[in-house]
Amino acid sequence: MEITVKTAEQLRLTPEEFELIIQKLGRTPNFNELCAFSAMWSEHCSYKNSIRWLKTLPREGKKMLVKAGEENAGLMDIGGGYGVVFKIESHNHPSAIEPFQGAATGVGGIHRDIFTMGARPIASLNSLRFGNLRDAKTQHLLAGVVHGIGHYGNCFGVPTVGGEIYFEECYHTNPLVNAMSVGILKNGETISATAKGKGNPVFFVGSATGKDGIGGASFASANITKESTEELPAVQVGDPFQEKKLLEACLEVIRTGVVVGMQDMGAAGIICSTAEMSAKGEVGMRIDLDKVPTRQKNMKAWELLLSESQERMLMVVEKGRESEVLDIFEKWDLPCADIGEVTDDGLLKFYMNGELQAEIPAWELVLGGGAPQYERPYQEPAYLKQVAAFREQDIAVPDDLRKTAEQLITIPNIASKKWVAVQYDSTVGAANTSTNEPSDASVVLAKGTSKALAITTDCNSRYVYADPYKGAMIAVAEAARNIVCSGGEPLGVTNCLNFGNPYNPEVYYQFVHAIQGMGEACRKFDTPVTGGNVSFYNQHPEGAVYPTPTIGMVGLLDHIEDKMTLDFKQEGDVIFLVGRSSSDISSSEYLHKIHGVEFSPAPRFDLEEEYILHRKVEELIKARLVVSAHDVSEGGLFITLVESAFPRGLGFDVVSADFTIRKDAYWFGEAQSRVVVSVSPDKVAAFRKAVGDHPLEELGFVTGGSVELDGMDWGPIADWKEKYEEAIGAQLAKAETALEML
Numbered sequence: 051m052e053i054t055v056k057t058a059e060q061l062r063l064t065p066e067e068f069e070l071i072i073q074k075l076g077r078t079p080n081f082n083e084l085c086a087f088s089a090m091w092s093e094h095c096s097y098k099n100s101i102r103w104l105k106t107l108p109r110e111g112k113k114m115l116v117k118a119g120e121e122n123a124g125l126m127d128i129g130g131g132y133g134v135v136f137k138i139e140s141h142n143h144p145s146a147i148e149p150f151q152g153a154a155t156g157v158g159g160i161h162r163d164i165f166t167m168g169a170r171p172i173a174s175l176n177s178l179r180f181g182n183l184r185d186a187k188t189q190h191l192l193a194g195v196v197h198g199i200g201h202y203g204n205c206f207g208v209p210t211v212g213g214e215i216y217f218e219e220c221y222h223t224n225p226l227v228n229a230m231s232v233g234i235l236k237n238g239e240t241i242s243a244t245a246k247g248k249g250n251p252v253f254f255v256g257s258a259t260g261k262d263g264i265g266g267a268s269f270a271s272a273n274i275t276k277e278s279t280e281e282l283p284a285v286q287v288g289d290p291f292q293e294k295k296l297l298e299a300c301l302e303v304i305r306t307g308v309v310v311g312m313q314d315m316g317a318a319g320i321i322c323s324t325a326e327m328s329a330k331g332e333v334g335m336r337i338d339l340d341k342v343p344t345r346q347k348n349m350k351a352w353e354l355l356l357s358e359s360q361e362r363m364l365m366v367v368e369k370g371r372e373s374e375v376l377d378i379f380e381k382w383d384l385p386c387a388d389i390g391e392v393t394d395d396g397l398l399k400f401y402m403n404g405e406l407q408a409e410i411p412a413w414e415l416v417l418g419g420g421a422p423q424y425e426r427p428y429q430e431p432a433y434l435k436q437v438a439a440f441r442e443q444d445i446a447v448p449d450d451l452r453k454t455a456e457q458l459i460t461i462p463n464i465a466s467k468k469w470v471a472v473q474y475d476s477t478v479g480a481a482n483t484s485t486n487e488p489s490d491a492s493v494v495l496a497k498g499t500s501k502a503l504a505i506t507t508d509c510n511s512r513y514v515y516a517d518p519y520k521g522a523m524i525a526v527a528e529a530a531r532n533i534v535c536s537g538g539e540p541l542g543v544t545n546c547l548n549f550g551n552p553y554n555p556e557v558y559y560q561f562v563h564a565i566q567g568m569g570e571a572c573r574k575f576d577t578p579v580t581g582g583n584v585s586f587y588n589q590h591p592e593g594a595v596y597p598t599p600t601i602g603m604v605g606l607l608d609h610i611e612d613k614m615t616l617d618f619k620q621e622g623d624v625i626f627l628v629g630r631s632s633s634d635i636s637s638s639e640y641l642h643k644i645h646g647v648e649f650s651p652a653p654r655f656d657l658e659e660e661y662i663l664h665r666k667v668e669e670l671i672k673a674r675l676v677v678s679a680h681d682v683s684e685g686g687l688f689i690t691l692v693e694s695a696f697p698r699g700l701g702f703d704v705v706s707a708d709f710t711i712r713k714d715a716y717w718f719g720e721a722q723s724r725v726v727v728s729v730s731p732d733k734v735a736a737f738r739k740a741v742g743d744h745p746l747e748e749l750g751f752v753t754g755g756s757v758e759l760d761g762m763d764w765g766p767i768a769d770w771k772e773k774y775e776e777a778i779g780a781q782l783a784k785a786e787t788a789l790e791m792l
Contacts, residue, residue, distance in 0.1 A: 053078050061088035067422060074414045082400070082408040085352040086415065089318035090325060093586050096421035099552040100584040103565045111578035113541060115237065120330075122163040122243055122314060123231075124580020126542050128606050130499045133237050135169040138177070138230035138507065138546045138602035140585035145227040149194025153227050154202040155288040155360055160231040161208060162314040165297050166363060168241040168304050169233030173482070173494045174203050176213040176229050177507040177546065177600045181222030183462045183781050188217070191225050192470075193782075199229070200473040205290035206297075210474035211482045212492035214507055217462045223590040228546040230602040232505055234496055241304055243313035245327040245335065245366045245392050250310055252324075252335055252390040253372075255379055256296045256362035258345040259319075262287045264356050292361040292384070299382040300363060306378075308371045315362040321355040321415070323364035324398055328412035329419050334397040337390035339407065351400060351407040366392060428558035436649035437516050442635060445645055447714050452764050454644060455688055458718060459770060461643045464685040465777035488697060489615045490532035490681055491605065502613065504538030504605035510684065511596035516637045517652035518563035522599050524652065524722055526571035527660045528683060529603035534664045535679040535725060537614040537671050538605030540575055545582035545601055550594020552586045560597040568599060574661055577603060614671045616680035617697035618728050623677060623752040625702060626737070627687065628670075629663055629724030630745035633711040639684050640718035654721040663723045666744050675729065675737045682724040688717040690726045691749075692757070692770050701767045703758040704750035717759070728752060 051057075058068035061084060071079055071087050079087065093099060109118035115125040115133050123137035141156025157174060164171045176199060181188040203210050208231070245252070303309055311331065313323045320342070324335050339354045349357075367375050372388060379386030393399075398415075400408045414420030448454045458464060476482055483493045483502065491504040508529040514521030530540040545568065550557040572579055582602070588595045607613060618625075635641045636650045670676050682690045691702055706716045715721075726749075729737045738746070750758075757764040764770075 051081055053081060053084055058084060061085060063088050063091065067091060070422065074420055080408065082352045082355065083410055085356055086321045086408060086410055089321055089356055090415040091421050095318050095322060096417050097584055098422050099424050099426055099586065100561070101417065101423050102425045103562055106565060107569045107579040108573045109578055111542060111576065114578060114580065116240070118579060119581050122166050124542060124544055125167065125240060126580065126604070127237065128496060128499070128501055130501065131237050132496060132499050133235055134503060134604055135164050135167050135233040135235060136230065136544055136602065136604050137163050137581055138228055138544045138600065139583045140546050140548060141227045141229065142224060142548065142585050142588055145195055146224050149191045150198040151287055153195040153198030156227055156229045157199055157202040158288045158290065158293050158360055159314070159316050160229045161206060161293065162316065164231045164233035165300055166241065166243065166312050166314045167235070168239050168301070169235035170301065171208045171231050171233040173211045173232045173492065173505055174208050174230065175211060175492065175505060175507050175602065176227070177509065178213065178215045179221040179226035179511070179595070179598060180217050182219055183217045183778070185222065188222065189782060195225065195227055196470050196473050202288055202290045204475040206294050207478050209476045209478045209482050211476055211484060211494055212506060215467050215470060216511065218512070218596060220590055220595045224588045224595055226548050226588065226595065226598055228507070228548070228600050230507055230544065232503065232604060234498065241309055241312050243327055244311040244331045245333050246331040247310055247366070247392055248333070248394045250366050250369050250392045251372055251388045252337065252392060253365040253367055253375055253386060254342050254362065254389045255299070255365055255386045256384060257289065257292050257359060258343040258385050259349070259354060259357050259359045259362065260345045261349065261353055261357060262359055264353055264358065288360045295382045295384055296361050296363065299379055299384055303375055303378050306374050308367045308374050310366040310368060312363055312365045315364055317358065319355065319357045320364070325412045325415040327364065327366065328398060329416045332396065334393040334395045334399070334412060335390055336393055336399045338401050340402050341387050341389040343385035343387050351402050355400065426552050426558045427555050428562055429555040430559055431556040433649060437651055440636065440647070440650040445635065445641065445647070447712050451713060451717065452762070454714070454718070456773065457644055458640055458685055459689065459692065459774050460777035461639055462778055462781070463639055464689055466775040467778065468775050469779040469782065483610065483613065487615045488617060489536040489613060491536040491538065493536055493607065493613050495610060500609055502607040502610045504533040504536045504607060506532045507600055507602050508532065509598055509600045511598040512637050512642065513652045514564055514599060515596040516650060518560045518597055519567035520652045520655055522564035522567035523571040523657060524655050525599055525601045526568055526575065526577070527655070527722065528681070529601040530575045530577060530664060531681045531725070533603060533605030534667050535614060535616070535681050537612040538607045540577045540603055540605045543572055543577045543579045543601055543603050545579060545599060547582065547584045548588050548595065548598040548600065549586055550589050554594065557594050564597055564599045571657060574657055614679050616694055617678055618694050618700045618702070618752045619677045619698070621700065621752055621754050623728040623730055624734050625704060625749045625751060626727050626729060627724055627747040627749055628667060628727055628741065628744065631708050631711055631716055631747060632719070632721045633715045634721040635715045635719045638686060638718060638720040640686065640714060653719070655723065660723045662744070663725065666741065667725050670727065670737065670740055673740060675733050675740055676727040677730060678728045680726050682726060684720065686718040686720050687726070692767070692774065694726060694728070695767050696771045696774070699755055699767060701753040701756040702750060703753050705760050707747035707749060
């Protein structure tokens, strides 16, 4: 067939990129080659519209064991001869079209990024965004995504230990499904995604290849439209049992010492893994596509190159030791085939039945190589004028704060996510310590060591929408605060940057300023960005979703005994607020959901103040001066108090300590840099001395099970817990009943 600019445009390449490909090859590409460039130069693979700004993030740290972005996941030293491997990625577009498989394969893909480096995954987290929970489409997407995450994770045998879920109108069409995986390995046993050694054989291992997932990388690099359902074949189909076998087989092969390099066949499939491994090793490959195990007959060369069928790896092994690989994969009853060899000319040469189908320099395909890089224009979004015009004094303080609190506790963004959590296996592997002893971050034992990991995902996207720079700083700060409140030391960050169309200058403004804010906060907390991904083109009919730079953070507890939980422990303990209250209701759930105010600034936040708070809380925990710690976030101080009371069925008697602050702001405002702690009465004096001149408010004390606020009896804590835990399930049950009546 004749290859023209129109052909390139149909494959989502620009005319300028088509001309650039011709220049690089010195000729017009054939269709197979053009397909390869289309996939590898897509936003999803090349980061062509984001890499310029990603490079400004802090990417080095004293505990990093591999350079940021150089391997499939980040790797940091946790001491004792062990390292932690972690990464977060998105599977947004597939989940919008087919929520079950979209979410399931997102989980499978992120776990492969961990064990392809030689680490065993020990924990999974997620960060999810959906539209209005009352909407039937949202309920369909929520049910499918949660089922997909639970199905894959539960079958694969890795616990889902934490995460977050938000519901906002802007995610109606395009939900966000971000999956994070964490693993452990012994230092020095890392496998690199690098090909080297002329003549070394290249193995395909794992599930046979089909036509599912073809064009997935390009599909993820375009807006969701009414026609997107026609692209359903771009959604991959996963098999967690195959992946479990693949995990064990790969780890067994790694122990033989035969593996030179290995990479997951994720986005863009074979073309991506061959190109990236070759470019990194400054080598080439000769691949016989007809030797690739397939589950469908007569697959064409371009289909084999681009298929994103799941549970597959590309592996370079030492020449002469092929039988060891074949024997292990035969034992695990998994397809395994020698499909080519490493060359020294830097070229990728793909053959079918002896005939050359494509010949491309590997370096020209990849991020950091010949893939184009752009810096898009940006301008301040017009809606920020409405944000700046917000006047707090125009919002009346409710006469009945209790009624307001009852509304607040049932808002889906605040209410218990129990309906979701019970569908996930959180205990498999017996390493999750947070099931019955909750803390702000999930705390997981690092088996083989005396240490534990504190893990969290965080981002309040409405804060980022209100102020991209400050909102992104808050996302990093809250992640670090959650780890510190759990007794851990923040180590590093992996990010999942979810934004709208980068060709929209207002969207790109959000992206640039969020990166800048994230970078400043990560430098302050000494949490380098080890890797992650960018997901653009997240749109709804009226425009982009809220800018959502999700932060996945890992922290370290040198001893599990250092863990701090969020629950009040016993009657009579004294409750304090460490930090400073302020008359601030900006961007709070209270303001947005109860008063219906869409535009207001991000809540009060000062980076230096936040940093000092972390050091103070860390000091108090290490000195054993507090028995619980829980940060103030969505829903404000009142929600923090009831969440601390729920686990043991205890109550509290508290009063607002500052009468100059409006009552709704004091109890429901979301000003940052605040932590609620409880202290045994016999340690109050030592606690106060340790706090020193840091802002501190004594709120009251823990009671036997009632809620008393500013001298008013608000009823039993059990009633509040019932409202909190049943809100989401009740909403979904109501929808099911309505459907049955139709």
